[in-house]
Amino acid sequence: xxxxxxxxxxxxxxxxxxxxxxxxxxxxxxxxxxxxxxxxxxxxxxxxxxxxxxxxxxxxxxxxxxxxxxxxxxxxxxxxxxxxxxxxxxxxxxxxxxxxxxxxxxxxxxx
Numbered sequence: 001x002x003x004x005x006x007x008x009x010x011x012x013x014x015x016x017x018x019x020x021x022x023x024x025x026x027x028x029x030x031x032x033x034x035x036x037x038x039x040x041x042x043x044x045x046x047x048x049x050x051x052x053x054x055x056x057x058x059x060x061x062x063x064x065x066x067x068x069x070x071x072x073x074x075x076x077x078x079x080x081x082x083x084x085x086x087x088x089x090x091x092x093x094x095x096x097x098x099x100x101x102x103x104x105x106x107x108x109x110x111x
Contacts (some may be wrong), residue, residue, distance in 0.1 A: 004023070013044040014045055018041060021038065022072055035107055045069075059086075060089075060090045063090065076103045080106075
């Protein structure tokens with residue numbers, strides 16, 4: 001049971017941009033480019049960063065998606081792993097089981 005479930009609505013914009021970047025065939029369906037999605041992701045991440053400074057339980061989502069962005073756009077697995085470990089630390093602090101599971105999945109996938 002996730003006591004933070006209502007706040008996922010604040011985080012979904014970053015997640016949508018990330019999913020679109022991960023699956024480029026959808027870009028044609030919404031008539032956008034990779035560059036536009038990258039810019040949108042960075043802008044949405046800026047807002048999520050500010051949100052997570054006030055509500056730190058948003059940090060696991062932030063770090064998860066920042067790590068994915070590093071992998072998808074730069075192939076930077078080492079930096080992504082460091083980012084995910086930071087997110088895992090926050091998720092563990094708040095006992096956010098879904099985020100813990102998702103972060104561990106990506107850490108194990110890219111180790």
